[in-house]
Amino acid sequence: MPDAKIFYGWYIVGACFLLCFLFAGAGFYSFSIFIEPIEKQFGWNRAAISLTMSIYLVTGGLMGPVHGRLIGRFGPRRVMLVCAVGAGACFVLVSLTRWLWYFYLVYALLAATVCGMGVVPVSSLLSNWFDRRRGTATGIALVGISAGGLLLAPMVGLVTAVWGWQTSFVIIGLMVWCIALPVVFFVIRDRPDQLGLVPEGGGRSVYGQAEAGGQTDFQALGRPAGEVLRTRAFWCIFLSFFLAPMAQMGVLQHQVPLIMDTGMSHAYASVALGVTAGVGGLGKLSFGKMADIWPFQYVILLCFGLQILSVLFLLTTQTPAGVWVYAVCFGFSMGGVIVLLPLVVGHFWGLLSYGVLLGVLWVANAFGGATGTFVSGLVYDWTGSYNNALYLFAAAYLVAIAAFFAAGRPGRASGPASF
Template sequence: MKRKIFYGWWLVVIALLINAFTSSPVFGGVGVWVDSLEQEFGWSRTQLSIAFSVGQLEASVMGPIIGMLVDRIGSRKVVFIGISIIGVGFVLLSLVSTIWMFYLAFAVLMIGASAGGWLPMMTAINNWFDKRRSIAMGFGGLGFSVGSFLLVPALAWVVNPNHYGWQSTSLTLGLFFIVCAYPVSTLIRNIPEDYGEVPDGIGYLNTNQTGNTIVETQTYDPSYKMKDILKMPAFWIISICHGMSTMLIGTMTVHLILALKDQGISVQTGAWIWGFTLGFSGLCQIFGGWIGDKVPKNLALC
């Protein structure tokens, strides 16, 4: 009898696609949107960059709240809410005529992107895997890299006034996300036990006194509370290091395409360069996931 594919791996593919479509137009394509709005309204890059800076701060504040929602209502519902909010954000972006409207639209987009992609999907993958967790999360988290590699150059083409324009593009994206929110969320399964499966698709077989075969899975002692974690130096070291790397990526996300444009390189070519950069980072992410399953995590981080 042919063994079916463990649903956790389907969840990895779903996570990759969701992350690609939710993060690339919002995060990866920021430089493209900034250039379009700069050309349309004459706003300075400082004014436009403020939206991204505040949005990043907003995402940091929303992180614990979204995490709490994932724990309470599950990844499926949080992703549905997040993708719907992204849709509303893009519709608002299509209506922008003042800088304050842009700030509002981008704030909504950042809330939606925070709730509709990486955090809830990585939580779901974490629930479905144990021994293969690092490589699964590595592939599932590829969405930003793969999506930006493919979609940012496409976004740069369609927002061009000679093609589709930024307003029509943002409206189309908004309607796309609103329509897709529910059917996409139904593909997400929060924990394997609800579907008669176990992490990694492998349990420990045992026979009870009646002779029936039962499956024993690893159990985890949730002894760590939030207050305990906040007291751990390792938590703060990881958080600070991750924050510093995110700051670098965030700076390049906003300014690289624009900086290349100032050097005489077209926005379209700049989008390809940025896309290839993120695509290469995706390859490194896969390697990091493989290493994380082979050696202790502290050594992998080194």
């Protein structure tokens, strides 16, 4: 039995950390490592290969609202168990790729399963367990995303260099089965009351909100999804979290070849990718804590602003030292986006419709990331350089900042103003 002096929610945080480790390290951080080997083996151009990740991100985004509703009906634990089984199988199936259409199809199935143990279910679960320190708990759990990039991406790069990319996918699939399944089965619990506990901070869980009756509880706990979706503020934030992930993923998913274009080796670029992801862990912790104590708009400004500076710096650097400056700055600020996305729902509209609203915003995140990933490959194929794509992404961050500020302050944005 866990130590009674330690709130069980922190064990949930640890379990979510491991799930995010697999979700990110296996799901999308490693993809950049496979671009060049797959290009060499099959002769597919980078735009075609990049489209695979775009399909992955779009499918994962569309599954966000679906996972949100399934979690509301069956609970996070059941959804995570089923998706862990499916994700492991899909990783193994990727290793059998011979045709581009098959690659696209299996990656779409992979997205539908991997995302079922990723940010949407993890954030919904932690919102059920934490109240006062929700931002901190979410930040700690989502550091698993950075750890996946820091540890798993270089490991995948090494395995790929020695045994080939097909072996890497088989090993990733086995890791998902061996880590995710026991963690979900033995540690994850949907609600504190299943263990005779209450949420940290004494607040009410998301499930408790859904079951609460009465107009007072309804108003105190948040806004209904239908009402929120009719507000200008929601769609301003939707645009913001489309553009920022578009720029972020457009850079991140091509970071290895981007760095190689500065004259660095593939191995060096893979290590830099791991550093970017690792520093992102510090960013997740920092931005999660900032969101608990600072005005949300200024946290967004810092997060997106640092990414603009990083992208512009990458455009001008041609030295190993410059690559490390970029990797640290971009990694730190990039870590904030994935933490701030789920937290923005509670800050602006409460927890009544948390799963549904987060699922809709996850669509923006996914479609943005898919667009950026594909655009980077397309621009490279057209021009032989990533420079024009980087200028486009810097501009996208600026518009994302403006859109977020146009949404207004959280307390006011959740009000009745609509189109």
